[in-house]
Each structure stands twice: as C-alpha cells, then as structure tokens.
Amino acid sequence: MRSRIRNWGPGLLMVAPSIVVIAVFVYVLIGATVNESLTDRHTAAPAENYVGLENYANLLDDDRFIHSLKNLAVLTVVFVTGTLVLGVLWAFLLEKGVKGEGFFRSAYLFPMAVSFVASGVVWRWLLNSAEGEGAGGLNALFGMAGLDVLQNPWWSHPDWGMAAMAVPAIWQLSGYVMALFLAGFRGIPNELREAARVDGASEAQLYRHVLFPQLSPVALTALIIIGHMSMKMFDLIMAVSGAQYLTEVPAVYMWQALLTNDYAKAAAIAIVLLVVVAVLVVPYLIHNARTERQR
Amino acid sequence: MSAVDTRVPQPTTPTPPSPRRMGPDARRVTARTVRYTLLFLFLVFVLIPVYVLLVTSFKPGTEATLTGAWDLPQNWTLDAWREAWDALSPSLWRSFAIAIPASIVSAILGSMNGFVFSRWRFPGSDIVFTLFLFGMFIPYQAVMIPLRQLTSDLGLASGVPTLIVVHIAYGIPICSLIFRGYYSTTIPNELVEAGRVDGAGLIRTYALIVLPLSAPGFVVTLIWQFTSVWNDFLFAIFLSNTRNGPVTIALNALAGGQLTDYAASMAGALIASFPTLIVYIVLGRWFIGGLMAGSLKT
Structure with a gap:
C-alpha cells in the first residue's frame, strides 16, 4: 500500500497547487455566486435574508430577460450555422492542395488573432443602419454595387438584429472551424480514399460516404466550441452596439444588473447562463473522457 | 498530402459547350475556376474590414466620415496614429505587463499538470482533469461577483496585479x-x-527527461495564452478601469465615446492588434498548433 502511494503520491503533489487554485477560483466561486443568487442583495449593502429561488422566479417573469434569451438563441443559431458552413466550405476548397493554399489559409484564419474589441471598432461602422443616400458601411457597398435590395438595418432590426450581430462573429471564427476540418481531412488515412476510388466511387460519393462520416467527431468539437463561445458572447456586443436593450444577451444583462448594484439578480442571471452552457458542455466532456479511457 | 494533385497544369480549352459533352479535362478546368473564384470572393470578405481600418486610419478627422468609408484618403496623414498612440500607449504597456507573466506562469503550471495527467497518473486523475476542463468552458460571469471580493481579500491591487493572478488561474x-x-x-x-x-x-524524471523535450509545447502554450490574455475584455472590464487596465479597455473607451474620432479609433484598433498579429504572422504554424490542441482532440 505504502509503495503504491509512493508511486503516485508525488504526481498528486505536483498537481496540488493547481488543484487548489481551480477548486477556489472555479468551484468555490461558483458556489459563492449561487449563494449570492439566493439572497435579497439588491443594493451595494450586504444581503439581509435568503429568499430561496425568488430571484430565479423573477427572471422567468422578466420580459427583458426572456428577450435576452431569445436574442441569444438567434445569435447562436446563426453564428454556429454560419461558421460551420463557411469553415467546412473553406476546408473543402483548400483540402486538395491548391496553389497558394498557405496564403489563403493564413488569411482566412487571421481574424482569430484579433480581439472582438478591436474588430468591433470597424464592424460598428460596417453594420451601420443608414440606407439610401446617407448609407455607410456595407449598406453603402451594396448601394455602389447596385444591390440596394440587400441594404438592411443590420443589428438595429427589432426582430432579426441578432442575426446581423452574428456576422462579425462568423467573420472572426470561420477560419478556426476551417483549421479544425483541415486537420480532420489530413488525419484521414490515404488508403481510405484509394480504396474508395478503386471501388469506383465518384468524387461526390467519396466525400459523402467516406470522408464526411470520418469527420463527425470534428464537427461535434466545432459545434461545442463555437456554441459555448456564442452563449458567452459579451465582448463583441459591447464593442459593436454597446450595452443596449436591442442587442442584449444574458452576459450583457448581467453586467448591466451589476452596474445598478443588483448583486442577487446579476448572480441569478450568471447561474442561469452557467447552467445553459453546462447542459451543452458537460455531456461532451463526459463523452470525451469515456472515449479516451477506452483507447 | 492529398492523393489528387490538381496543381498539374492542364492544357486549357476554356469552352465547355454543354455539361454533358464535357470531357474530364474540361470538367477539371471548370472545377478549378469555380474553386479559385470562391477562394478569392471569401478572401475579399475576410479582408474588407482590414481595408476600412487601414484607409480610415490615414485620413484626417474631417475625411473620416461614415459615408466616405470606402474612399481612399485625399490627404494622407499620420495624425490619427499619433492621437491613438497617445491615448493607448500607457495601457499597451500594461497589457504586456499582464500578458507576459500570466502566460509564463500558467505555461509552467500547465507543463507540470500535463506531465502528471498524461504520464504520472494518480487514482482519480482523469476526473480531476475533466473538472479542470470544465473550468475553461464556464461563462466567467458565474465567478465574477465573488472574484472581485476574493482578489481584494488576497490583497491584490485592482488592475495589473489582479489581472495577472486571474489570468494565471483561468489559464491553467x-x-x-x-x-x-x-x-x-x-x-x-x-x-x-x-x-x-x-x-x-x-x-528528476520531469527535470531531466520531460523538460528538455518541452520547448515546442511551451511555444504553443505561450502563444495561445499570450493571445487570449492580450485580447481579453471581460475580466478587464470587471476588474480594472481605464486608468489601470489593459489596452482593450482603453480602446473601447477611445472608440465608444460620445465624440468619437473615427480615424483615431481605427488606428487604435490596429495598434492594439499589432502584438498578436505579429505573433500570428511570425509564428503562425505554432499558433495553429495551439488551436488544434485547444480543441480537446489531440
């Protein structure tokens, strides 16, 4: 027994500092936020009473919160679909080795290196809502190209504004999905392609029945990573539209609640957001850990 | 590499009469034309914001208007760059002061942990590792309120010291x-x-066998961590202000004010992006390595 502990004990010791840090900064603090969300701390003064789930119940009755969830849903659907479609398409276009592949790949991927705050500075202009004579940004570009029909109010649209908010996000992260899929394509053994060709498969059949099925784990990874990024979206919205009702998502609402010192409400919003993300991520992490153990 | 080499130059007869009568060569030429057209169209999509940023940053304030966004500057000037530099340079140094130590420390901790989790496991180490991973997916709003309290209880001053510690912790x-x-x-x-x-x-095993082989791992990790710390806005806005915070905060203030100078904010966006862009251009291969490693499938 003692020799076994001597065997793995030092490993545990080496990780111990990080375990303490993660335990405190992640799990203890999440616990503290949950605790805060159960109190009546609606001012800067300390909480006086526990109120149970009242803050959560209030959120469900809060049109503003429901609105922010709807915004988040629209943003996430458009963002995830857009990056996956573009990312897969770019990877498909580059996968067979084209001239200047490295250049295209680097160009498509470079927005990843830039912060949402920096790219937001220019997207705020590009997505300006003015149309016709006074149009700027993309609307002006459509006007010059004679595509006036495409002019639209972008994120100022009351119902579909969040779909426009996804445009900069798609711009920023499609290259990432492309890189994931390119690595996926490269990871497929060449024999598989050869075998399919020998069997007389056409190019379309090769992709449809041989290559794409091999890439479903990559697609799952991309879906989880982009999906959870979208649910946490804060920087981009603050940079493009600023905090305002029209483009509000839970992460921004939480920040606004905190500015008015409504700690309990801010904490409740944060925990709802955490649960939404966890529903997506936890099954994935468990699945990942299981498949690894089987290997 | 792929099995089909589409780069072999084909004798080009660019007159495909009808799809049905197309020979294999003609079809390949069409496919290649379509492919390059699409690649260039997407290139334009990706580079449009860069064009607007660049041309606006060289305009004098009077020319930097929304309706003239696509025009080239009539009078090229560096005024906006000077103004942006004056507004951002103090916070730029603070960003370095945060990102460099934070990336180095979390990379060292990451190396020790990575070694144990892969090669010196202890009972339950896979579960501990999965619990670590969850920490990287959480919306940080869920820790932010008590985090402010915790950092002040730890005696950390708002701004640079707080952000270094926080980025180390969440970078692990x-x-x-x-x-x-x-x-x-x-x-x-x-x-x-x-x-x-x-x-x-x-x-001894770690120091004599593992560390000497770790250089590529450190390069990838340091690039990844430096980029994400540099680009962070969320922790910065919760835990610092324009006087003691990083460049993302200063840029947001410069670009989001009531009387925004568009030329200066565009120049500022470029200045704030240069460090990570240079890292990306010079060390692109390693950058992509980090992307792949960061996606769980290793």
Whole structure:
C-alpha cells in the first residue's frame, strides 16, 4: 500500500497547487455566486435574508430577460450555422492542395488573432443602419454595387438584429472551424480514399460516404466550441452596439444588473447562463473522457 | 498530402459547350475556376474590414466620415496614429505587463499538470482533469461577483496585479490540456516507466527527461495564452478601469465615446492588434498548433 502511494503520491503533489487554485477560483466561486443568487442583495449593502429561488422566479417573469434569451438563441443559431458552413466550405476548397493554399489559409484564419474589441471598432461602422443616400458601411457597398435590395438595418432590426450581430462573429471564427476540418481531412488515412476510388466511387460519393462520416467527431468539437463561445458572447456586443436593450444577451444583462448594484439578480442571471452552457458542455466532456479511457 | 494533385497544369480549352459533352479535362478546368473564384470572393470578405481600418486610419478627422468609408484618403496623414498612440500607449504597456507573466506562469503550471495527467497518473486523475476542463468552458460571469471580493481579500491591487493572478488561474485548464496532449504524443511511456523502475523520482524524471523535450509545447502554450490574455475584455472590464487596465479597455473607451474620432479609433484598433498579429504572422504554424490542441482532440 505504502509503495503504491509512493508511486503516485508525488504526481498528486505536483498537481496540488493547481488543484487548489481551480477548486477556489472555479468551484468555490461558483458556489459563492449561487449563494449570492439566493439572497435579497439588491443594493451595494450586504444581503439581509435568503429568499430561496425568488430571484430565479423573477427572471422567468422578466420580459427583458426572456428577450435576452431569445436574442441569444438567434445569435447562436446563426453564428454556429454560419461558421460551420463557411469553415467546412473553406476546408473543402483548400483540402486538395491548391496553389497558394498557405496564403489563403493564413488569411482566412487571421481574424482569430484579433480581439472582438478591436474588430468591433470597424464592424460598428460596417453594420451601420443608414440606407439610401446617407448609407455607410456595407449598406453603402451594396448601394455602389447596385444591390440596394440587400441594404438592411443590420443589428438595429427589432426582430432579426441578432442575426446581423452574428456576422462579425462568423467573420472572426470561420477560419478556426476551417483549421479544425483541415486537420480532420489530413488525419484521414490515404488508403481510405484509394480504396474508395478503386471501388469506383465518384468524387461526390467519396466525400459523402467516406470522408464526411470520418469527420463527425470534428464537427461535434466545432459545434461545442463555437456554441459555448456564442452563449458567452459579451465582448463583441459591447464593442459593436454597446450595452443596449436591442442587442442584449444574458452576459450583457448581467453586467448591466451589476452596474445598478443588483448583486442577487446579476448572480441569478450568471447561474442561469452557467447552467445553459453546462447542459451543452458537460455531456461532451463526459463523452470525451469515456472515449479516451477506452483507447 | 492529398492523393489528387490538381496543381498539374492542364492544357486549357476554356469552352465547355454543354455539361454533358464535357470531357474530364474540361470538367477539371471548370472545377478549378469555380474553386479559385470562391477562394478569392471569401478572401475579399475576410479582408474588407482590414481595408476600412487601414484607409480610415490615414485620413484626417474631417475625411473620416461614415459615408466616405470606402474612399481612399485625399490627404494622407499620420495624425490619427499619433492621437491613438497617445491615448493607448500607457495601457499597451500594461497589457504586456499582464500578458507576459500570466502566460509564463500558467505555461509552467500547465507543463507540470500535463506531465502528471498524461504520464504520472494518480487514482482519480482523469476526473480531476475533466473538472479542470470544465473550468475553461464556464461563462466567467458565474465567478465574477465573488472574484472581485476574493482578489481584494488576497490583497491584490485592482488592475495589473489582479489581472495577472486571474489570468494565471483561468489559464491553467487550457495550458494543462495542451501539454497533456503534447506529452502523450512526444514522451514515450517506456521512458518514464524506466525512470520509475530505476527509482528516479518524479522531479528528476520531469527535470531531466520531460523538460528538455518541452520547448515546442511551451511555444504553443505561450502563444495561445499570450493571445487570449492580450485580447481579453471581460475580466478587464470587471476588474480594472481605464486608468489601470489593459489596452482593450482603453480602446473601447477611445472608440465608444460620445465624440468619437473615427480615424483615431481605427488606428487604435490596429495598434492594439499589432502584438498578436505579429505573433500570428511570425509564428503562425505554432499558433495553429495551439488551436488544434485547444480543441480537446489531440
């Protein structure tokens, strides 16, 4: 027994500092936020009473919160679909080795290196809502190209504004999905392609029945990573539209609640957001850990 | 590399009469034309914001208007760049002061953790690792309120010291993940086992066998961590202000004010992006390595 502990004990010791840090900064603090969300701390003064789930119940009755969830849903659907479609398409276009592949790949991927705050500075202009004579940004570009029909109010649209908010996000992260899929394509053994060709498969059949099925784990990874990024979206919205009702998502609402010192409400919003993300991520992490153990 | 080499120059007869009568060569030419057209269209999509940023940043304030966004400057000037530099340079240095130590410390911790999680496991280490990973997916709003309290209880001053500690803490999961993946493909299990049998302790094995092989892992991790710390806005806005915060905060203030100088904010966006862009251009291959490692599939 003692020799076994001597065997793995030092490993545990080496990780111990990080375990303490993660335990405190992640799990203890999440616990503290949950605790805060159960109190009546609606001012800067300390909480006086526990109120149970009242803050959560209030959120469900809060049109503003429901609105922010709807915004988040629209943003996430458009963002995830857009990056996956573009990312897969770019990877498909580059996968067979084209001239200047490295250049295209680097160009498509470079927005990843830039912060949402920096790219937001220019997207705020590009997505300006003015149309016709006074149009700027993309609307002006459509006007010059004679595509006036495409002019639209972008994120100022009351119902579909969040779909426009996804445009900069798609711009920023499609290259990432492309890189994931390119690595996926490269990871497929060449024999598989050869075998399919020998069997007389056409190019379309090769992709449809041989290559794409091999890439479903990559697609799952991309879906989880982009999906959870979208649910946490804060920087981009603050940079493009600023905090305002029209483009509000839970992460921004939480920040606004905190500015008015409504700690309990801010904490409740944060925990709802955490649960939404966890529903997506936890099954994935468990699945990942299981498949690894089987290997 | 792929099996089909589409780069072989084809004798071009660019007159496909009808799809039905197209020969294999003609079809290949069409496919290639379509492919390059699409590639260039997407290139334009990706570069449009860069064009607007660049041309606006060289305009005098009077020319930098929304309706003239697509025009080239009539009078080229560096005024906006000077103004942006004056507004951002103090925060730029603070960003370096945050990002450099934070990336180095979390990379070192990540290397130690990655080694244990891949090659010196203890009972339950897979569960601990999964619990670490969850820490990288959480919306940080869920820790932000008590985090302010915690950092002040720890005696950390608002701004740079707080942000260094916070970025180290929340950088541990991704750094451990990258190193775990790296070690499980580069350090043979036999090497570590041999050390164990010989009675070489963990520290000696790590210092003499693992560390000397770790340089590529460190490059990838440091780039990843530096980029994400540099680009962070969320922690910065919760835990610092324009007087003691990083460049993302200063840029947001410069670009978001009531009387925004568009030329200066565009120049500022470029200035704030240069460090990470240079890293990306010079060390692109490693940058992509980090992307892949950061996606769990290693």
